[in-house]
Amino acid sequence: MSLPKRIVLVGPMGAGKSTIGRMLARELGYRFLDSDRIIEERCGANIPWIFDVEGEDGFRQRETAMLAELSEHPQTVLATGGGAVMREENHPLLKRDATVVYLKTSIEQQVERTRRDRNRPLLQNDDPETVLRNLFAVRDPIYTELADIVMFTDRKSPRLVVRQLVNRIHPRTPRHKRQVRKEGRNHA
Numbered sequence: 133m134s135l136p137k138r139i140v141l142v143g144p145m146g147a148g149k150s151t152i153g154r155m156l157a158r159e160l161g162y163r164f165l166d167s168d169r170i171i172e173e174r175c176g177a178n179i180p181w182i183f184d185v186e187g188e189d190g191f192r193q194r195e196t197a198m199l200a201e202l203s204e205h206p207q208t209v210l211a212t213g214g215g216a217v218m219r220e221e222n223h224p225l226l227k228r229d230a231t232v233v234y235l236k237t238s239i240e241q242q243v244e245r246t247r248r249d250r251n252r253p254l255l256q257n258d259d260p261e262t263v264l265r266n267l268f269a270v271r272d273p274i275y276t277e278l279a280d281i282v283m284f285t286d287r288k289s290p291r292l293v294v295r296q297l298v299n300r301i302h303p304r305t306p307r308h309k310r311q312v313r314k315e316g317r318n319h320a
């Protein structure tokens with residue numbers, strides 16, 4: 133069974149898309165792309181600044197353009213932003229040549245994992261838990277609908293999530309054979 137051209141990770145803030153995505157890409161010998169980080173690099177400003185100056189709409193426009201560009205890159209693992217599924221026009225861009233993985237995570241874990249980070253403008257308020265709960269109510273059905281694989285991440289280390297994902301994406305290849313294939317690609 134061959135690997136999908138692209139693996140696209142969706143899910144809420146704190147699901148681990150960036151963390152798991154980087155590790156999964158390394159494991160598969162794919163390139164790692166993080167839509168939020170690339171938008172920041174291109175813009176020369178961080179996400180809170182973009183939200184402040186251009187509003188959420190301005191950020192969403194940048195995000196759609198970025199997803200369109202990144203959908204053209206094969207052999208990549210893409211970590212999307214938590215709200216990337218909110219524009220319907222993004223859906224074909226997310227699904228293009230891809231296995232879409234929904235990293236599903238409880239509200240409690242989302243709160244815990246995002247508590248110390250100031251880089252998520254939607255959570256910089258008195259009650260981030262309620263915000264996360266409201267976003268989840270709207271977005272969970274969309275993540276689920278788009279996903280080829282739903283992977284729960286609560287009480288699992290990032291390493292375990294990656295191992296379980298590799299088994300779902302590429303079930304029949306033992307680890308040492310993946311390694312050989314990866315090295316072959318690197319030397320091609």
Ligand SMILES: Nc1ncnc2c1ncn2[C@@H]1O[C@H](COP(=O)(O)OP(=O)(O)OP(=O)(O)O)[C@@H](O)[C@H]1O
Nearest residue numbers: 144145146147148149150151213214245288289290
């Ligand atoms: N399975 C896990 N177990 C414990 N901690 C985790 C796990 N996955 C991620 N984390 C931690 O949670 C925090 C948030 O993870 P990460 O930034 O990868 O989330 P994200 O889904 O990319 O969020 P965003 O949508 O805001 O970009 C990080 O500090 C990361 O180390």
Ligand SMILES: O=C(O)C1=C[C@@H](O)[C@@H](O)[C@H](O)C1
Nearest residue numbers: 145168179213214215252253
């Ligand atoms: O859930 C969201 O809407 C967001 C998640 C982050 O990844 C960033 O894309 C931004 O902070 C918005």
Ligand SMILES: [Mg+2]
Nearest residue numbers: 149150168211
């Ligand atoms: Mg991220």
